[in-house]
Amino acid sequence: xxxxxxxxxxxxxxxxxxxxxxxxxxxxxxxxxxxxxxxxxxxxxxxxxxxxxxxxxxxxxxxxxxxxxxxxxxxxxxxxxxxxxxxxxxxxxxxxxxxxxxxxxxxxxxxxxxxxxxxxxxxxxxxxxxxxxxxxxxxxxxxxxxxxxxxxxxxxxxxxxxxxxxxxxxxxxxxxxxxxxxxxxxxxxxxxxxxxxxxxxxxxxxxxxxxxxxxxxxxxxxxxxxxxxxxxxxxxxxxxxxxxxxxxxxxxxxxxxxxxxxxxxxxxxxxxxxxxxxxxxxxxxxxxxxxxxxxxxxxxxxxxxxxxxxxxxxxxxxxxxxxxxxxxxxxxxxxxxxxxxxxxxxxxxxxxxxxxxxxxxxxxxxxxxxxxxxxxxxxxxxxxxxxxxxxxxxxxxxxxxxxxxxxxxxxxxxxxxxxxxxxxxxxxxxxxxxxxxxxxxxxxxxxxxxxxxxxxxxxxxxxxxxxxxxxxxxxxx
Amino acid sequence: xxxxxxxxxxxxxxxxxxxxxxxxxxxxxxxxxxxxxxxxxxxxxxxxxxxxxxxxxxxxxxxxxxxxxxxxxxxxxxxxxxxxxxxxxxxxxxxxxxxxxxxxxxxxxxxxxxxxxxxxxxxxxxxxxxxxxxxxxxxxxxxxxxxxxxxxxxxxxxxxxxxxxxxxxxxxxxxxxxxxxxxxxxxxxxxxxxxxxxxxxxxxxxxxxxxxxxxxxxxxxxxxxxxxxxxxxxxxxxxxxxxxxxxxxxxxxxxxxxxxxxxxxxxxxxxxxxxxxxxxxxxxxxxxxxxxxxxxxxxxxxxxxxxxxxxxxxxxxxxxxxxxxxxxxxxxxxxxxxxxxxxxxxxxxxxxxxxxxxxxxxxxxxxxxxxxxxxxxxxxxxxxxxxxxxxxxxxxxxxxxxxxxxxxxxxxxxxxxxxxxxxxxxxxxxxxxxxxxxxxxxxxxxxxxxxxxxxxxxxxxxxxxxxxxxxxxxxxxxxxxxxxxxxxxxxxxx
Numbered sequence: 026x027x028x029x030x031x032x033x034x035x036x037x038x039x040x041x042x043x044x045x046x047x048x049x050x051x052x053x054x055x056x057x058x059x060x061x062x063x064x065x066x067x068x069x070x071x072x073x074x075x076x077x078x079x080x081x082x083x084x085x086x087x088x089x090x091x092x093x094x095x096x097x098x099x100x101x102x103x104x105x106x107x108x109x110x111x112x113x114x115x116x117x118x119x120x121x122x123x124x125x126x127x128x129x130x131x132x133x134x135x136x137x138x139x140x141x142x143x144x145x146x147x148x149x150x151x152x153x154x155x156x157x158x159x160x161x162x163x164x165x166x167x168x169x170x171x172x173x174x175x176x177x178x179x180x181x182x183x184x185x186x187x188x189x190x191x192x193x194x195x196x197x198x199x200x201x202x203x204x205x206x207x208x209x210x211x212x213x214x215x216x217x218x219x220x221x222x223x224x225x226x227x228x229x230x231x232x233x234x235x236x237x238x239x240x241x242x243x244x245x246x247x248x249x250x251x252x253x254x255x256x257x258x259x260x261x262x263x264x265x266x267x268x269x270x271x272x273x274x275x276x277x278x279x280x281x282x283x284x285x286x287x288x289x290x291x292x293x294x295x296x297x298x299x300x301x302x303x304x305x306x307x308x309x310x311x312x313x314x315x316x317x318x319x320x321x322x323x324x325x326x327x328x329x330x331x332x333x334x335x336x337x338x339x340x341x342x343x344x345x346x347x348x349x350x351x352x353x354x355x356x357x358x359x360x361x362x363x364x365x366x367x368x369x370x371x372x373x374x375x376x377x378x379x380x381x382x383x384x385x386x387x388x389x390x391x392x393x394x395x396x397x398x399x400x401x402x403x404x405x406x407x408x409x410x411x412x413x414x415x416x417x418x419x420x421x422x423x424x425x426x427x428x429x430x431x432x433x434x435x436x437x438x439x440x441x442x443x444x445x446x447x448x449x450x451x452x453x454x455x456x457x458x459x460x461x462x463x464x465x466x467x468x469x470x471x472x473x474x475x476x477x478x479x480x481x482x483x484x485x486x487x488x489x490x491x492x493x494x495x496x497x498x499x500x501x502x
Numbered sequence: 503x504x505x506x507x508x509x510x511x512x513x514x515x516x517x518x519x520x521x522x523x524x525x526x527x528x529x530x531x532x533x534x535x536x537x538x539x540x541x542x543x544x545x546x547x548x549x550x551x552x553x554x555x556x557x558x559x560x561x562x563x564x565x566x567x568x569x570x571x572x573x574x575x576x577x578x579x580x581x582x583x584x585x586x587x588x589x590x591x592x593x594x595x596x597x598x599x600x601x602x603x604x605x606x607x608x609x610x611x612x613x614x615x616x617x618x619x620x621x622x623x624x625x626x627x628x629x630x631x632x633x634x635x636x637x638x639x640x641x642x643x644x645x646x647x648x649x650x651x652x653x654x655x656x657x658x659x660x661x662x663x664x665x666x667x668x669x670x671x672x673x674x675x676x677x678x679x680x681x682x683x684x685x686x687x688x689x690x691x692x693x694x695x696x697x698x699x700x701x702x703x704x705x706x707x708x709x710x711x712x713x714x715x716x717x718x719x720x721x722x723x724x725x726x727x728x729x730x731x732x733x734x735x736x737x738x739x740x741x742x743x744x745x746x747x748x749x750x751x752x753x754x755x756x757x758x759x760x761x762x763x764x765x766x767x768x769x770x771x772x773x774x775x776x777x778x779x780x781x782x783x784x785x786x787x788x789x790x791x792x793x794x795x796x797x798x799x800x801x802x803x804x805x806x807x808x809x810x811x812x813x814x815x816x817x818x819x820x821x822x823x824x825x826x827x828x829x830x831x832x833x834x835x836x837x838x839x840x841x842x843x844x845x846x847x848x849x850x851x852x853x854x855x856x857x858x859x860x861x862x863x864x865x866x867x868x869x870x871x872x873x874x875x876x877x878x879x880x881x882x883x884x885x886x887x888x889x890x891x892x893x894x895x896x897x898x899x900x901x902x903x904x905x906x907x908x909x910x911x912x913x914x915x916x917x918x919x920x921x922x923x924x925x926x927x928x929x930x931x932x933x934x935x936x937x938x939x940x941x942x943x944x945x946x947x948x949x950x951x952x953x954x955x956x957x958x959x960x961x962x963x964x965x966x967x968x969x970x971x972x973x974x975x976x977x978x979x980x981x982x983x984x985x986x987x988x989x990x991x992x993x994x995x996x
Contacts, residue, residue: 074616079623082616089593096591100583103594125565125573130819132570134546135538167658167823170848182527184700203846207669244520277520313520327621329852331658331823341519347530353538354694356661359851360821361590
């Protein structure tokens with residue numbers, strides 16, 4: 026009714042790396058289907074939703090210490106009496122002391138409550154073996170994606186003669202490319218090498234850069250480490266190559282490190298900032314870097330609180346002033362999210378009353394065992410092959426779909442892996458995401474599902490997946 | 503040597519920066535936000551100096567620059583914080599110190615959260631049952647006019663929704679570039695967002711002599727002038743106003759709606775101060791209500807978005823970043839794009855969504871917490887009303903300061919007469935004269951205000967914006983200090 030005369034005119038249409046615009050709306054259909062299933066007779070009682078990197082949604086319980094501190098900050102009357110452990114009360118007091126009017130309902134300074142920013146900078150420094158971290162270069166924000174969008178906003182010049190390009194991995198979690206395109210930028214995909222455990226190869230970076238010559242002006246290189254959806258953890262050597270490449274080709278480095286707390290394999294996580302610093306001058310003094318982290322992942326899993334931060338390295342001080350003003354217009358990040366970051370970077374210490382419970386729940390060995398089991402089960406199934414999940418929240422196995430299934434999907438007007446996911450939802454009550462949402466090599470198909478789940482839920486998930494997959498492959502053989 | 507040419511350092515060539523003033527998005531360079539601008543940065547510095555023991559003529563900086571009620575000592579609504587505590591730490595549901603109505607709401611919110619946790623992502627549009635509650639609130643507020651939860655988008659404060667909406671509206675190149683009408687004076691989020699988006703800002707002036715009233719002839723003037731160099735598509739209005747505090751009359755709202763329809767403009771109604779109305783004879787009328795009461799000719803075609811938030815009114819929960827917008831008559835295809843656009847931010851903070859739920863779904867008269875909720879709410883609004891009157895009266899006793907009645911919102915925006923010498927000095931220093939004034943006030947009295955130049959004002963006039971949020975006794979002291987400062991300032995520059 027209003028299409029022609031309507032005043033609203035979106036500046037972009039969703040194109041997921043030239044794949045069909047429909048894949049995003051298919052997710053909506055899937056969600057709608059999932060909701061409709063309540064009450065309909067199905068061979069399963071409830072849908073297991075593993076389409077998000079959201080541990081709480083998957084059934085992981087929040088950390089007691091975190092939630093006690095939040096409750097005490099929200100309703101300080103709780104601190105009267107001895108019900109809450111003394112370290113909880115002390116922490117809440119300290120946090121409230123830093124809040125204007127002693128309330129988490131006040132705005133904070135633009136970059137975050139100064140005491141929290143200070144402690145985050147100390148955490149970063151400890152994590153990086155002593156590499157100094159300046160609180161003035163850290164901005165707390167409403168989730169890491171918010172900060173990333175803001176930094177992209179500064180980098181992407183929609184009015185330049187050539188569109189601004191950002192090198193982005195394929196596969197890549199879908200929000201970042203959406204952000205880039207929404208700002209009028211162009212996504213330049215570089216393909217991770219699946220056969221080599223989703224390794225980032227610098228030759229591929231060169232190829233990607235060459236491919237866009239004359240079509241856009243590349244300004245930034247976005248890396249996700251540990252990866253999403255692919256679960257690789259970059260080696261130091263690879264990171265050094267990336268840094269050299271960024272320096273040589275004059276690219277701003279965007280390092281999305283939100284899964285740094287989720288590492289299971291032999292490769293340890295090391296931050297881009299640390300690698301950069303250890304490479305020494307001139308690189309360490311010149312390569313411009315923005316690193317992102319968040320309280321949404323890892324053992325915190327507090328996605329809904331929206332606590333994230335960005336640390337800026339080697340930025341032009343004049344530009345930083347404008348970045349600060351840009352963040353100012355957003356007022357300040359949610360205070361509860363900031364508190365989550367504080368607790369993440371400064372957990373209970375040995376001897377604290379809450380220490381034992383906190384670390385009991387945070388058993389890394391259980392997660393590692395779960396991840397290993399998931400990979401084993403998937404790889405044991407015909408038609409599935411899954412690279413080792415070294416880090417992150419997901420398994421991203423490749424599905425070797427039979428020709429009949431691919432044909433059926435085409436007839437239904439959807440991508441083959443979307444078709445698979447739809448069937449998986451309808452028949453097994455598992456909501457996963459199709460690889461086509463993330464970008465993949467032509468002719469390959471994948472699914473992504475979250476594996477940061479309680480042991481029993483993961484078991485149920487793998488059972489349903491196995492049964493479904495075996496049947497599916499049989500049906501379409 | 504510019505910042506992008508190669509530099510030799512220790513015999514090694516380093517390249518200059520990739521991200522420089524020249525290479526960065528030029529729109530970002532035009533962004534300013536006075537509320538947290540240079541004067542606030544100086545205030546923070548002074549606070550640091552005070553902590554370090556530097557001697558000053560004052561012992562604290564009073565931050566009357568920002569609409570942050572809790573920072574100035576206002577207490578949160580107990581019931582709201584109880585429910586939020588229960589949502590955060592559900593073990594408390596076993597604690598008999600919490601009232602049943604709080605527990606009921608907490609359970610309902612948690613049931614709607616993934617994994618029963620406020621730590622799970624919600625749908626990007628916001629938790630469904632909360633959107634339903636918002637729709638019911640709007641219906642109740644607007645005398646039964648239906649509100650569809652699908653048209654409600656929860657957001658990270660109202661600011662997030664305002665910027666999102668503007669993103670959808672701004673397009674075109676050159677003379678076709680979207681023009682957005684905004685009041686002068688305005689809340690600088692608008693000018694910041696318009697600069698960032700590279701939109702054309704079309705200023706329409708509120709009439710200071712008529713209590714900051716809005717006249718359609720002025721809207722028309724501004725629009726016609728703007729048509730020469732841009733494509734006007736949007737009309738933004740803040741009611742009750744910020745910084746000016748005027749509460750639009752019903753007739754005025756009708757005039758604006760008629761104008762928007764005639765000129766085919768998208769209407770953005772920023773109503774975050776809807777409970778902050780103090781002046782006798784003034785009443786908040788929502789744009790949506792008036793629109794529908796004007797009949798289907800308007801209500802079925804005018805495209806509009808209304809905004810609200812948890813930051814203001816009587817709750818003052820700025821730190822939660824809770825808010826929503828209600829869109830009307832939006833093209834379904836555009837709505838689909840809006841839904842995708844909000845997904846980039848994943849979801850608004852769930853705790854903010856929960857807070858919003860309580861604002862729109864407070865205790866009912868038959869519930870246990872009702873009495874205390876009502877008492878707290880009434881006390882806050884009564885105090886604000888008292889302070890609004892007090893402020894207006896006091897400022898109007900000062901020669902050289904004239905203050906319109908603070909009909910609503912949380913601020914006073916008095917006009918200050920500055921001596922010619924002061925204006926000249928400011929110009930020499932490349933500063934806005936009211937900035938010079940406010941900076942001096944900060945240095946001498948430790949009071950932080952925002953100069954009128956940060957909001958826009960008629961050429962040759964000067965103002966400042968001060969919040970009426972400090973506790974009454976403190977506010978009286980602040981008012982006296984400003985009076986004394988103003989007299990000294992006038993004397994000094996005579």
